[in-house]
Amino acid sequence: MPSIDIAQRRARLATRHRLALSARAADPVEIARSMVVLHATDPATVYLSVGARGIDLTPAAVERELYDERALVRLLAMRRTMFVAPTELVPVLQASTCDALAHKQRRTYGRLIEQAGVVDGDVASWLAEVEAETHAALLARGAATGAQLSKDVPRLRTQIDTAPGKSYSKPTNITTWVLVVLGAEGRIVRGRPNGSWTSSQYTWAPVETWLPAQDSVLSTEEARAELVRQWLHAFGPAPVTDLKWWTGWTLGEVRKALARLPIAEVDLDGTTGLLLADDLAPVPEPEPWAALLPALDPTPMGWQSRDWFLGPHAPALFDRNGNIGPTIWADGRIVGGWAQRADGEIVTRLLEDVGSDHRALIDAEIARTATWFGDVRAIPRFRTPLQRELTT
Numbered sequence: 001m002p003s004i005d006i007a008q009r010r011a012r013l014a015t016r017h018r019l020a021l022s023a024r025a026a027d028p029v030e031i032a033r034s035m036v037v038l039h040a041t042d043p044a045t046v047y048l049s050v051g052a053r054g055i056d057l058t059p060a061a062v063e064r065e066l067y068d069e070r071a072l073v074r075l076l077a078m079r080r081t082m083f084v085a086p087t088e089l090v091p092v093l094q095a096s097t098c099d100a101l102a103h104k105q106r107r108t109y110g111r112l113i114e115q116a117g118v119v120d121g122d123v124a125s126w127l128a129e130v131e132a133e134t135h136a137a138l139l140a141r142g143a144a145t146g147a148q149l150s151k152d153v154p155r156l157r158t159q160i161d162t163a164p165g166k167s168y169s170k171p172t173n174i175t176t177w178v179l180v181v182l183g184a185e186g187r188i189v190r191g192r193p194n195g196s197w198t199s200s201q202y203t204w205a206p207v208e209t210w211l212p213a214q215d216s217v218l219s220t221e222e223a224r225a226e227l228v229r230q231w232l233h234a235f236g237p238a239p240v241t242d243l244k245w246w247t248g249w250t251l252g253e254v255r256k257a258l259a260r261l262p263i264a265e266v267d268l269d270g271t272t273g274l275l276l277a278d279d280l281a282p283v284p285e286p287e288p289w290a291a292l293l294p295a296l297d298p299t300p301m302g303w304q305s306r307d308w309f310l311g312p313h314a315p316a317l318f319d320r321n322g323n324i325g326p327t328i329w330a331d332g333r334i335v336g337g338w339a340q341r342a343d344g345e346i347v348t349r350l351l352e353d354v355g356s357d358h359r360a361l362i363d364a365e366i367a368r369t370a371t372w373f374g375d376v377r378a379i380p381r382f383r384t385p386l387q388r389e390l391t392t
Contacts (some may be wrong), residue, residue, distance in 0.1 A: 002280060003267040004237050006308045010332025011285045013309065016234050017299050018053040019329065020286035026055045028062045029071045029086055035298045036230045037083040037093075040074055044198045044378040046084045048294035051372040052365075059197045059372065067192045070210060074190040074202075076101065076183060079248035089230075091214050094186050095223035097247070102184035109177040116160045127178075130155045134178050135187055135206065143191055143205045146175045179204060198378040224253065225260035229276065235302045237266045237273035245304035271305075290354075290361035291329045292338055292346075292369045295380035295387070300324045300334070309333045313351050316386040325384030328365075330358045338366070339390035340378060346370045347390045 014020040018034050025031050031053045032038050040046045047059050054061075065072045070087060077083050077093045080101060085093055106127065114123045130153065137152035138144055150156040156178060161171040182188045189210040193199040218226070224247075231243060244254045262277035293299060300306065301324065306314075309332060317337055318324050328336035328348060335358075336350040346366045354362070380387060 001265055001267050001272075003269075004273065004275075006269070007285070008282055009237065009268075009308055011283045012236075013299065013332050014286045014289060015283050019291045019293075019299070020289045022286055024053055024055045026057065028054070028057065028065045032072055032084060033086050033089075034234065035302075036227070036234050037077065037085045037089070037298065038072075039296045039298045039301050040082040040084045042294075042296055042381040043193065043200050044380075045294045045296045047197045048369070048372065048378075049297050051369070052291050052293055052297070059376075063192075063197060073211065075186075076180065078246060080105075087211060090186070090211065091216075091218055092223045092226050092230075095218040095220050096227045097249075098184050098186060099220070102181055105177070105184060106181050109174065109181065112160055112162055113158075113174070116164075118158055118160065126155075130174070131178055131182055131187075135182060138188060138204060139206045139208070142209065143203045145194070145201070145203055146179055149179075149204070150175045196376055198376060221256065221260065224249070224257035228254070228257045229261055231302075232261075232263075232274060232276050233279065236279065237268060237275040238303055239268065239271050239273055239305060242303045242305055243274070246302060288331055288357060288361065289329075290331075290358055290365050292348075292362075292365045293327050293329060295325045295382060295384070296323060297327070299329075300327060311352070313337075316351065317384055319382050319384050321382065323382035323384070325380060325382070325387040328362060330354050330362070336362075337384070337386040337390070338369075339387045340373060341391055342377065344370070344373060344375070344377065346373075349386060349390060 015023045016034060018024050018031055028050045031050050038046050038049050047062050050062050051057060072084050073087050073090055074082065074084050075093065075098065077097045110123050110127055113119055113127065119126045133153045134149055134156060137149055150173065156175040157173045159171045159173055161169055163169040183190065187207055188204050189207050190202040191205040191210065192203055194201040228243065231246060240254060244251055247254060264275050264277040264280055266273045266275055311333065313334055317327060326338045327334045328338055335352050335354050336348055338346060338348040340346055346369050348366060
């Protein structure tokens with residue numbers, strides 16, 4: 001079994017994730033393809049992830065690809081997490097992940113509606129009718145917010161108490177539930193937000209008017225194999241547990257997808273890692289580099305086993321739910337964290353010595369990040385210990 005050491009894994013990360021200076025790109029879509037998908041739970045992450053890997057890019061360039069060219073699309077996918085994906089990857093995500101997610105969410109919401117006792121008759125049929133009415137209303141409007149659609153479809157305002165009798169109980173209407181299911185099914189799409197690039201108040205559009213029609217539909221097996229192939233190219237070599245965690249599939253589903261691909265096993269310092277069989281050639285080590293990555297960036301969120309680039313810094317950089325905050329990188333490892341203060345200043349803290357040369361590279365990235373923000377202020381949705389310390 002061939003061995004791949006940490007230095008080679010870091011070289012692959014630097015090049016494949018477009019973090020080394022020589023690997024950066026001038027096209028937001030190409031950057032997204034390099035990462036398979038961009039993490040988008042926090043809207044600002046998408047823009048900052050592209051900015052960290054870009055050459056002469058601005059937030060407006062990302063907005064153009066999302067909302068004018070529509071070469072990128074926002075959708076709920078693996079682990080019921082929000083991502084931004086290249087549009088050509090949508091059929092793969094739909095068949096591999098989103099169809100199953102839609103089925104699961106519809107079943108969950110239907111059970112809650114049934115338990116609430118607010119619907120006479122068959123809940124599944126009732127919910128399907130509401131979904132169809134909502135889709136039709138959106139087609140008629142062209143684009144709309146959830147609040148606008150709830151005026152067109154009164155049943156969207158049906159109130160459900162998901163925790164009856166509990167002190168934290170707060171009845172909610174089913175508008176968001178229906179939109180989540182329609183979005184997961186690929187029938188509607190999150191469009192332009194109401195606000196700046198840090199806003200999460202999206203309008204919705206019917207897929208018929210937003211994306212080109214699909215020429216063909218992939219089988220679940222074909223789609224999962226293709227998604228695994230792309231992940232291995234971007235994140236391999238890695239143990240199968242990392243792939244299982246990233247996809248959110250069962251171990252059996254992951255192994256079934258792997259069986260459709262030419263896979264090589266490699267030794268990762270005592271752990272068996274997986275790599276595409278035609279991707280065993282070493283990646284040249286790039287010139288020294290540094291990067292400031294945002295909270296929930298797809299690079300650190302691409303693996304479950306992170307010791308080889310994270311070191312001992314998890315307590316400062318992760319919250320209790322496993323969300324990583326803004327990080328400073330040097331040559332393929334995390335060396336510190338950063339934050340934006342209310343006045344716009346980018347403040348940092350190094351957690352290990354990096355030397356004067358890397359300090360200069362980090363300073364250059366701080367300046368680039370400040371320029372990217374401009375007058376915009378963005379507080380990460382999930383705040384971590386170091387981020388809180390830097391902003392108080």
